[in-house]
Amino acid sequence: MVAYLFPGQGSQQLGMGEGLFDDFAELAETADEILGYSVRTLCLEDPDQRLSLTQYTQPALYVVNALSYYRRVEESGRRPDAVAGHSLGEYNALLAADALDFATGLKLVKKRGELMAQARNGGMAAVLGMDEKEIRDLLQESGLDGIDVANLNAPAQTVISGLREDIERARPVFEKVGSCRYVVLNVSGAFHSRYMAGAQHEFAAHLDGFELRAPEIPVVANVTARRYRSDEVKETLAAQITSAVKWSETIRYLLGGGEEEFVEVGPGRVLTSLLRNIKRDAEPLVLDEEEDEATGPAVAAPAPQQPTLQQKPFASPGGAGRTAVVAEQLGSAGFRRDYGLRYACLVGAMYQGIASWELVAAAGRAGLLGFLGTGGLPPERVEADITRLKQKLTGGEPFGVNLVHDPHSPQREEQLVDLYLRHDVRTVEASAFIALTPALVRYRLTGLRRDESGQVIARNRVIAKVSRPEVATAFLSPAPAALVAELLAEGAITAAEAELARELPVAADLTCEADSGGHTDQGVSFSLVPTMLRLRDDLTARHGYTGRIRVGAAGGIGTPDAAAACFVMGADFVVTGSINQCTVEAGTSDLVKDLLQGIDIQDTGYAPAGDMFEYGARVQVLRRGVLFPARANKLYELYKNHESLDELDPATADQVQSRYFKKSFDEIYADIRSGLPPQEAERAEKDPKHRMALVFRWYFDHSTRQALAGSEEGRVDFQVHCGPALGSFNQWVKGTELEDWRHRHVGDINERLVREAAALLTRRLAALGTD
Missing domain, CATH: 3.20.20.70 (Aldolase class I)
Incomplete structure (x- = not known):
């Protein structure tokens, strides 16, 4: 079993493709027409010093990789049993698998290179001597959660990606780890990270104009480290721009699938070196009863109105091949692509x-x-x-x-x-x-x-x-x-x-x-x-x-x-x-967050909506520790049952003014009247019930402002919109570092939510029919 591996950006070198351009002159001419310049001159002479520029590097490498592949097939007389490519090299892997032709691949790579070259203010760094978990933990602990893991090249060789300032801030953090080397790379973009979402979105739209086929031989994707699904070629290629390159797991997957010989096809020996390190430091990933994703989904196709849960094989504890759900591919692939998202x-x-x-x-x-x-x-x-x-x-x-x-x-x-x-x-x-x-x-x-x-x-x-x-x-x-x-x-x-x-x-x-x-x-x-x-x-x-x-x-x-x-x-x-x-x-306010941190699912209630008070619309709000829901509902009942403030009985009017509002009705109306549009002010003067609504609505604005400001004396009147979902979240994270809201970051908690949902679906699918 032979697997061909195609290198990506970083393997370019002056003189690459020597002899290939003459042997495949027609393809070289096609490349020149697509690119608008001589790829031979760029690779062999580079007179304008452009070979190291992303928009030129990527097309040049694609062409040289492709011609190297055609040469090897001619010489060996056989095609590989499986293929994989590192980042850009994945396009050559798809070419070798007949998922696209030479010209289509080059047009896509040209656009990809142009989009990635536009990335600014980003940076990348290689971290040597630490594994993925250690790196992620250190980033989280150091408040550097704006940095993504971009390339998992080998068990102890990882590339991280993020804003340039964050990459520089991370240097001393990693340098404190004695066994670690931290090398900032000479790039201008945060490739294979969330910061490429705009490029991914535009590239996905560009992909729509091309016809891609199902691979004829297994192609292992960077995004999943599993075979390409026959119906997700475009989506997977688009996702690659923001997703990590799981190269170490790709090689382990190929080793576990029976590939015994690996051939690097293209300039340099970067992948050959990584292969040696992976074989030394990691075990093959053996998956029993592996399902062939190249021919379709592993579960029954859903009804037209349902999204597909994208899946990949995994090794269950019992050893049987099951279906693993990937967090990045939950929901609609088209939705993620159109909005440039990692998660739906x-x-x-x-x-x-x-x-x-x-x-x-x-x-x-x-x-x-x-x-x-x-x-x-x-x-x-x-x-x-x-x-x-x-x-x-x-x-x-x-x-x-x-x-x-x-x-x-x-x-x-x-x-x-x-x-x-x-x-x-x-x-x-x-x-x-x-x-x-x-x-x-x-x-x-x-x-x-x-x-x-x-x-x-x-x-x-x-x-x-x-x-x-x-x-x-x-x-x-x-x-x-x-x-x-x-x-x-x-x-x-x-x-x-x-x-x-x-x-x-x-x-x-x-x-x-x-x-x-x-x-x-x-x-x-x-x-x-x-x-x-x-x-x-x-x-x-x-x-x-x-x-x-x-x-x-x-x-x-x-x-x-x-x-x-x-x-x-x-x-x-x-x-x-x-x-x-x-x-x-x-x-x-912090005071509101302190209140919310401790609630359970029964600690919310319903109150009138201040912005649609007269319509009877309702909002769900915090109930525990505050009196707002009870007081707001009381105000709405008074509004429904009376035509003006003057109709309220003296005891009720006094209660509302002294305890709820801590202001008289006249004071409140004087405050709000000056800010009313002329038409609204005229209506309030003529319609006592409308004037009552305006005065009562003041309480809703006031209670919101008190909550946002964190006013201790106004705490019982806090209006805090909240549903029982937060109570269930609090119970889910109880006993973890996320129990304290000061450790809750919006990106982290939502990512955990989606990833755990995928893991849960995986477990439930594996358990179906077992009891």
Whole structure:
């Protein structure tokens, strides 16, 4: 059994390909046409000193590797039994397996090299003498969780990747370890890390224009260290840009599969040296009854409305081959690709900036999509936070911004949409909408265009949070014609955008929000998700959409068990909420976090929603240790049963003013009246019941401000939106370092949640039918 190994960037050398360009002159000519320059001159002479530049190195290595492969096949008269390539070399492995042809591979590599060359402010370092676990533990302990493991080249040779400043900060940390060597590499990008998410997203879109085939011989992927799945070639190639290169495990997998001879095909002997170290320091990875992933999935294909759980073989304790679920491939591969994510996991927005820009940035660096919490914030604060986010996320990491429906102030929605369009915010989480509004539709339609193939391309994505079928139907349908016509007449959209609006839904994707913190209809995921999946399929067929609308699950997700259940139901992604409020990055007070850290699943309750007080909407809030839910519910009952403040009996009026508000009704109304728009102020003067609503709503704003500020004297009135998911999370991490919120970081806890969900699914699959 012979395996061919193809080297990647770092193996280039002046003079590589000597003799090959003459022997394969036609292919060399094809390469020159694709690249726009002479690859022979670049490799043999390099007159302009470009061979070491990523955008030139990668195509040159691909060509030389390919020609070296063709030469070896000619000389040996046989093809290998299996192939693998290190990073860039994986394209040559796919070429050898006939998954792509020479020209296609070179076009892809050319684009890949160009995208990676654009990476700035990143760095990489080789760590010698430590294993992966030791490195990860040291990074975590040192507060360097912004650094990723990029290449697992050998048991004691690992490359880490991150922002340049973090890589430099890590140097003294590793140098303190006596047995370790730390070598900073001469690169400008944080390759194979979360910081390449932007490049991954653009490359995935580029991949869509090519036809790739199922490999004819086993190709072991960098991402999984397992055989390529026949139906996931594009997804796996795209994921490679941000994922670690699991080279050591790749070789162990090949050794365990029976490969006895390894041949490095291409310039240099880097892989041959690594092979020697791996054989010396590690055992073959033997998998009994291994399932052949090159011919399809290891489990029955799911129904059309369900995402595929991407899988790989693993060795169970009993020795039988089972199905292991990979965290990075849970949910919809297309969703991860379109949004540039490592995990199909979103961090939902929390109002008043609790989902702070720091929290959203941390989520993006971890390969998650976080949404800035803009509800209740003035536009100037929102703009400042978006600016900070863009300054922090310089590597194309994903982020989104929340747009909360404001029935009292349509102009605020318009201001925010103006701001989002001005700052080129491409992804918005739409929440609390009970109907479509002109501002939301304008955001979605702005920038619509048709590509060369005739497909409608949307610049702006809306991920709509819904809990009712009628609201979901509105979001899953094209924008209402009357609303589109109104926007066109106002000059808010162009005629072309109005015409294309008929061909796509208002929401790019949909989040089913079950019972959760904040606004909630108290839905149940097990009823809500399947219903929305069927509704999605029905409306997709009715309107003839060509793209797939992904459906995610939110509400109650605080443990791996809950996340796993959502994926099994068919969710394309999951959205966490309450658990993120009790993290270091959350924009609320330490006092609130101290309260939240100790709650259990029974410590939340329901109260009226301050922003939709008159409508009877409800929010789920913290109940333990505070009086807010009881007092808020009392205020709503008074509002329902009375027409004005003057109708309240004296004892009740005194209780509310002295104990709840600690201010008189007149003082409160005087405070808020000055800030009311003229029309609203006039209405309040004429309508005593509306004036009562305004005064009562003041308490909700006041209770939120008290909580955010951490006011000890106002503690009993804290309004803290929270669901039981945090209680279940607290129980899950009890007795670990995460029991203290000061050790909870949003990227870490969500990554752990998804990884443990994958491990849980693996165990459950292995246990099926055993008892």
